[in-house]
Amino acid sequence: MTQNKLFVVGMGPGREDQMTGEALRILEQCDVIVGYTVYLKLLSERFREKKQLSTPMRQEQERCRMALEEAQKGQNVAMICSGDAGIYGMASLLYEMRKDYPDVALEVIPGVTAASSGAAVLGAPLNHDFCVISLSDLLTPWPLIERRLRMAARGDFAMAIYNPASRKRPDHLRHACDILLQELEESCPCGYVEKIGREGTRSKTCTLRELREEKVSMFTTVFIGNSQTEILNGKLITKRGYPIETTTDFRRDY
Amino acid sequence: MTQNKLFVVGMGPGREDQMTGEALRILEQCDVIVGYTVYLKLLSERFREKKQLSTPMRQEQERCRMALEEAQKGQNVAMICSGDAGIYGMASLLYEMRKDYPDVALEVIPGVTAASSGAAVLGAPLNHDFCVISLSDLLTPWPLIERRLRMAARGDFAMAIYNPASRKRPDHLRHACDILLQELEESCPCGYVEKIGREGTRSKTCTLRELREEKVSMFTTVFIGNSQTEILNGKLITKRGYPIETTTDFRRDY
Numbered sequence: 001m002t003q004n005k006l007f008v009v010g011m012g013p014g015r016e017d018q019m020t021g022e023a024l025r026i027l028e029q030c031d032v033i034v035g036y037t038v039y040l041k042l043l044s045e046r047f048r049e050k051k052q053l054s055t056p057m058r059q060e061q062e063r064c065r066m067a068l069e070e071a072q073k074g075q076n077v078a079m080i081c082s083g084d085a086g087i088y089g090m091a092s093l094l095y096e097m098r099k100d101y102p103d104v105a106l107e108v109i110p111g112v113t114a115a116s117s118g119a120a121v122l123g124a125p126l127n128h129d130f131c132v133i134s135l136s137d138l139l140t141p142w143p144l145i146e147r148r149l150r151m152a153a154r155g156d157f158a159m160a161i162y163n164p165a166s167r168k169r170p171d172h173l174r175h176a177c178d179i180l181l182q183e184l185e186e187s188c189p190c191g192y193v194e195k196i197g198r199e200g201t202r203s204k205t206c207t208l209r210e211l212r213e214e215k216v217s218m219f220t221t222v223f224i225g226n227s228q229t230e231i232l233n234g235k236l237i238t239k240r241g242y243p244i245e246t247t248t249d250f251r252r253d254y
Numbered sequence: 255m256t257q258n259k260l261f262v263v264g265m266g267p268g269r270e271d272q273m274t275g276e277a278l279r280i281l282e283q284c285d286v287i288v289g290y291t292v293y294l295k296l297l298s299e300r301f302r303e304k305k306q307l308s309t310p311m312r313q314e315q316e317r318c319r320m321a322l323e324e325a326q327k328g329q330n331v332a333m334i335c336s337g338d339a340g341i342y343g344m345a346s347l348l349y350e351m352r353k354d355y356p357d358v359a360l361e362v363i364p365g366v367t368a369a370s371s372g373a374a375v376l377g378a379p380l381n382h383d384f385c386v387i388s389l390s391d392l393l394t395p396w397p398l399i400e401r402r403l404r405m406a407a408r409g410d411f412a413m414a415i416y417n418p419a420s421r422k423r424p425d426h427l428r429h430a431c432d433i434l435l436q437e438l439e440e441s442c443p444c445g446y447v448e449k450i451g452r453e454g455t456r457s458k459t460c461t462l463r464e465l466r467e468e469k470v471s472m473f474t475t476v477f478i479g480n481s482q483t484e485i486l487n488g489k490l491i492t493k494r495g496y497p498i499e500t501t502t503d504f505r506r507d508y
Contacts, residue, residue: 010366010370012274015276016275017274017275017276017279018274018275018276018364019274019275020266020271020272020273020274020275020366021270021271021272021273021275021278022269022271022272024275025271060496061496061498084366084370084373085374086370086373086374086378086379086380086381087369087370087373087380087381087384088381088382088494089378089381091374091377091378091381092377092378092381092382092491092492092493092494093381093493093494093496093498095377095378095486095487095489095491096486096491096493096496096498097498098487099486107374108373108374108377108378109374110272110366110370110371110373110374111366111370112274112338112364112365112366112370113367113370115341116264116338116340116341116364116365116366116367117364119340119341119362119364120339120340120345120362120363120364123345123346123349123362124340124343124345124346124349124362125340126340126341126386127340127341127342127343127345127346127347128342128346128388128394129385129386129387129388129394129399129402130341130385130386131383131384131385131386131406131409131411132380132383132384132385132386133383134382134383139494139495139496140382140383140495144410145383147408147409147410148383148409148410148411150409151405151406151408151409151411152385152405152409154401154405155385155401155402155404155405155406155409156398156401156402157385157402157405157406232349232350232353233352235349237346237349237350238346239346239347239350240342240346240347240393241393241394242314242315242347242350242393244315244347244350244351
């Protein structure tokens with residue numbers, strides 16, 4: 001039985017060469033590309049020939065329905081998501097809504113999420129157990145976000161924080177830092193990356209106390225170190241615990 | 255100033271088309287590829303012409319030193335890691351050891367980690383806040399792993415569990431489930447994927463209670479749902495909380 005296919009494609013941080021070969025091949029082969037306007041604009045010229053469908057921010061359900069309806073009509077459809085399609089992407093919503101479109105088969109094509117691509121810019125802050133937490137309270141009550149921050153700190157997890165701010169929530173990162181400062185040292189090494197893989201990438205390392213005062217945009221991913229994290233030559237590094245043998249005495253002051 | 259470059263490259267789950275264009279380009283351009291034997295074998299024929307250096311499992315420091323020394327000599331070097339280079343990969347160890355090789359510049363090239371690629375096979379289990387936890391106690395004391403499992407459960411995080419077993423640790427997943435069963439319902443939806451993106455991929459969904467009895471290999475990634483996770487048509491789905499409007503009455507029994 002062949003079914004109408006809808007691919008949910010993780011496009012990575014934005015640059016075409018940060019997409020997987022599989023993701024690129026699916027975009028090349030499909031008839032229709034559906035996505036949030038900002039992400040469609042990140043695609044290269046050659047995809048402009050395809051039928052492209054879009055909705056503004058926050059109209060995720062409408063965007064998913066468009067994609068499901070195109071697939072139901074027999075089109076090969078790709079729904080693009082930034083980063084990974086299954087990490088704060090449209091994969092789960094499409095699986096829920098698919099109930100109304102029994103002929104449509106869904107397939108998730110994974111991509112490089114901002115935890116990975118942002119970490120690579122800063123060094124290696126997530127090189128051991130870590131949590132990924134979004135500060136957006138559009139669909140999640142703030143007390144649950146707060147609880148997760150606390151539990152992540154108490155478990156000595158490194159953290160990647162998505163959606164640290166938006167125009168309507170300029171203070172979320174400061175509130176999150178206030179929670180974390182109750183659990184962690186103020187000197188805890190942190191960092192953030194803005195516009196990963198896009199024009200104007202900016203990154204910074206700082207302490208948790210300093211992070212509280214930083215102004216970050218909605219295109220920022222924030223990283224909180226754990227007890228094994230250090231800033232080494234400007235890079236944010238979470239050690240895995242190897243007992244390092246060195247060839248010189250250099251490491252003694254380290 | 256040009257420096258000798260050492261790239262730490264995340265190769266994704268294994269198939270070449272699950273690597274990013276950037277990772278592939280770097281492997282094509284480098285002189286030497288260093289990696290764990292199993293990962294070198296996953297690379298396609300055309301990379302066999304390059305100088306390849308390898309050490310067996312567990313000799314990570316020796317492998318990193320080989321890579322740093324080749325770079326110090328002026329070679330373009332790529333150290334390959336499965337999944338993402340900065341998630342349980344060699345990135346942080348190289349940053350630590352780089353201290354002895356001041357002429358070598360490191361760059362991390364991110365890849366698709368098993369949390370993303372395994373989740374895509376199962377559906378969308380990590381579609382909201384989640385934790386990544388390794389059950390390997392080679393470098394991490396077991397009580398800390400236990401604490402992290404507990405905190406992850408108490409924070410209502412979905413979880414991706416790496417290294418759930420090995421020949422020397424056949425019972426780690428069972429022990430982890432015993433901890434989680436003290437915190438979560440036994441009906442908590444879970445799943446696992448073996449050999450993601452390689453020959454013989456196998457996946458299964460089950461409850462937390464059932465997971466305790468499963469025999470999994472070291473090439474397995476395990477997923478634990480949170481309070482918003484359901485198994486829908488055999489897929490493990492963590493809902494983000496959209497209040498779904500349906501076009502039919504179908505959803506009423508859902």
